[in-house]
Amino acid sequence: xxNKTKTDQVRIGIQIFFFVLxxxxxxxxxLEEAGIGGLPIISSASLHALCPFGGVVSIYxxxxxxxxxxxxxxxxxxxxxxxxxxxxxxxxxFCGWVCPLGSVQEWVGKLGKKIFKSKYNxxxxxxxxxxxxxxxxxxxxxxxxxxxxxxxxFFADIDPYFALFNFWTGEVATAGLVILGLLxxxxxxxxxxxxxxxxxxxxxxxxxxxxxxxxxxxxxSTCTDCKACDKSCPMNIPVSAGIAVRDHQCIxxxxxxxxxxxxxxNTVELTTGNMEVIK
Amino acid sequence: MKLKSKHxxxxxxxxxxxxxxxxxxxxxxxxEGSKIPAKFSTGxxxxxxxxxDIRGSYTFSNISETFKIPxxxxxxxxxxxxxxxxxxxQCKELKVLYPEPEEGEIGTDSAKLFVALYTxxxxxxxxTTRLPTPALSVLKDKLSEQELEEVKKITVSLSDLxxxxxxxxxEQANDQDRAVRGNxxxxxxxxxxxxxxxxxxxxxxxxxxxxVTVRDHCTxxxxxxxxxxxxxxxxxxxxxx
Numbered sequence: 001x002x003n004k005t006k007t008d009q010v011r012i013g014i015q016i017f018f019f020v021l022x023x024x025x026x027x028x029x030x031l032e033e034a035g036i037g038g039l040p041i042i043s044s045a046s047l048h049a050l051c052p053f054g055g056v057v058s059i060y061x062x063x064x065x066x067x068x069x070x071x072x073x074x075x076x077x078x079x080x081x082x083x084x085x086x087x088x089x090x091x092x093x094f095c096g097w098v099c100p101l102g103s104v105q106e107w108v109g110k111l112g113k114k115i116f117k118s119k120y121n122x123x124x125x126x127x128x129x130x131x132x133x134x135x136x137x138x139x140x141x142x143x144x145x146x147x148x149x150x151x152x153x154f155f156a157d158i159d160p161y162f163a164l165f166n167f168w169t170g171e172v173a174t175a176g177l178v179i180l181g182l183l184x185x186x187x188x189x190x191x192x193x194x195x196x197x198x199x200x201x202x203x204x205x206x207x208x209x210x211x212x213x214x215x216x217x218x219x220x221s222t223c224t225d226c227k228a229c230d231k232s233c234p235m236n237i238p239v240s241a242g243i244a245v246r247d248h249q250c251i252x253x254x255x256x257x258x259x260x261x262x263x264x265x266n267t268v269e270l271t272t273g274n275m276e277v278i279k
Numbered sequence: 280m281k282l283k284s285k286h287x288x289x290x291x292x293x294x295x296x297x298x299x300x301x302x303x304x305x306x307x308x309x310x311e312g313s314k315i316p317a318k319f320s321t322g323x324x325x326x327x328x329x330x331x332d333i334r335g336s337y338t339f340s341n342i343s344e345t346f347k348i349p350x351x352x353x354x355x356x357x358x359x360x361x362x363x364x365x366x367x368x369q370c371k372e373l374k375v376l377y378p379e380p381e382e383g384e385i386g387t388d389s390a391k392l393f394v395a396l397y398t399x400x401x402x403x404x405x406x407t408t409r410l411p412t413p414a415l416s417v418l419k420d421k422l423s424e425q426e427l428e429e430v431k432k433i434t435v436s437l438s439d440l441x442x443x444x445x446x447x448x449x450e451q452a453n454d455q456d457r458a459v460r461g462n463x464x465x466x467x468x469x470x471x472x473x474x475x476x477x478x479x480x481x482x483x484x485x486x487x488x489x490x491v492t493v494r495d496h497c498t499x500x501x502x503x504x505x506x507x508x509x510x511x512x513x514x515x516x517x518x519x520x
Contacts, residue, residue: 007284007285010284010285013288014288036505036508043310045310045311046310049310050310065317065329065332066317066318066320067316067317067332068312073309073310073311074302074308074309074310075308075309075310078298078299078307079298079299082294082298085298086290086291086294089290093287093291097291098291214280214282252287254284270281270282270283270287271282272280
């Protein structure tokens with residue numbers, strides 16, 4: 001058990017690292033803008049320049065005109081490719097391990113878990129919840145279309161991630177702050193509500209779950225069908241229902257694996273190859 | 280092949296670090312705009328800069344250098360006689376300088392249109408885009424009679440406009456009010472009623488030229504800008520109460 005707790009702490013450590021890094025960069029950017037001078041070593045780039053989703057929404061403009069959507073730069077494109085490479089290899093680890101907004105939702109969710117106990121993250125009946133999960137593809141289509149039409153970073157005004165790290169600057173639209181507030185409140189009831197229902201970038205990365213190289217796989221011959229993997233999944237994926245997780249919502253957090261929730265060794269693993277490899 | 284959490288940590292960090300460091304090594308990693316518009320990728324003007332890609336943050340100096348248009352022509356076309364530093368004037372400031380034309384608007388798209396007409400490059404302006412009348416006299420040697428007649432239809436007389444002063448323009452465009460920042464120039468400090476002697480007393484050395492930013496001047500003379508900034512801001516606040 002101690003080892004299992006330690007395993008999750010590894011992920012939490014990385015989440016804290018990226019959260020602090022992005023927070024420092026955001027503060028540094030504000031200091032630089034104010035002409036006060038910034039913190040040494042830390043970048044003072046704008047958050048737009050460091051958002052891989054900025055690269056995704058720039059694809060159309062870049063391929064048609066050779067320029068980027070306003071406020072995005074080469075760095076957004078490069079980060080987009082880096083995240084795509086990682087996701088192709090091991091799934092959306094960006095969502096489960098790196099994205100500071102995902103981390104914040106998860107941390108607030110810990111409080112929700114204490115308040116609502118076993119009801120937490122199970123408020124919406126599965127049959128409705130399953131359909132609602134596709135809302136993020138609508139969001140992706142809408143944001144993508146509006147960005148192409150306006151040539152601007154359309155999502156910025158409603159982006160809770162930008163609001164989270166810029167609420168003190170006066171650059172955040174009221175809509176962004178309201179959405180951030182609602183999101184944090186919703187995180188008390190549902191684990192990672194933005195990731196599940198609204199994140200357009202999560203929608204893009206989720207597609208990689210269909211063909212990623214390393215997949216979460218279940219060894220049917222050793223599985224006792226205890227459903228511990230299902231219960232542990234923050235995205236409510238029924239891991240025990242199949243041999244390999246291909247659900248578009250998987251964030252590769254590893255919570256369902258034999259490292260953590262699964263009580264049987266070598267039964268739920270992040271692996272390549274087929275089930276014989278796991279045995 | 281299996282991967283554990285302990286493998287994912289170095290994998291994530293190494294892929295990010297290697298990706299960023301690698302692109303930095305090839306000078307591909309940029310987190311700021313180059314202030315250079317995209318080029319036409321096809322057609323008659325292939326390889327030439329596209330005026331349609333001029334952004335609101337581009338200064339007249341950026342436009343002058345990229346499209347080879349003298350700053351004086353840009354200044355004259357847009358009636359910027361009262362503006363202290365035409366080179367650093369940003370396209371988005373046009374909208375603030377001329378907030379209420381009789382019809383349409385004078386803004387970044389006006390700059391795109393002017394550049395297109397001046398250089399003979401194509402650009403389809405917005406229906407509401409207008410040019411100030413002085414632009415006509417600058418363009419008269421560049422356009423045919425017929426073209427000039429067409430342009431006349433979308434010009435707005437400057438006498439009908441009430442341009443705000445140059446320092447107000449800069450302040451409003453930045454949505455900030457007389458705050459000493461890294462990009463504040465000595466010219467702006469003078470506009471904000473600071474005496475040369477007062478500025479030099481704070482600096483402890485002679486002040487720089489009007490177009491030079493205070494921070495650059497401090498850096499060049501090994502002075503801590505953050506300390507100077509606070510003292511200058513106090514002076515600005517006192518003078519503008």
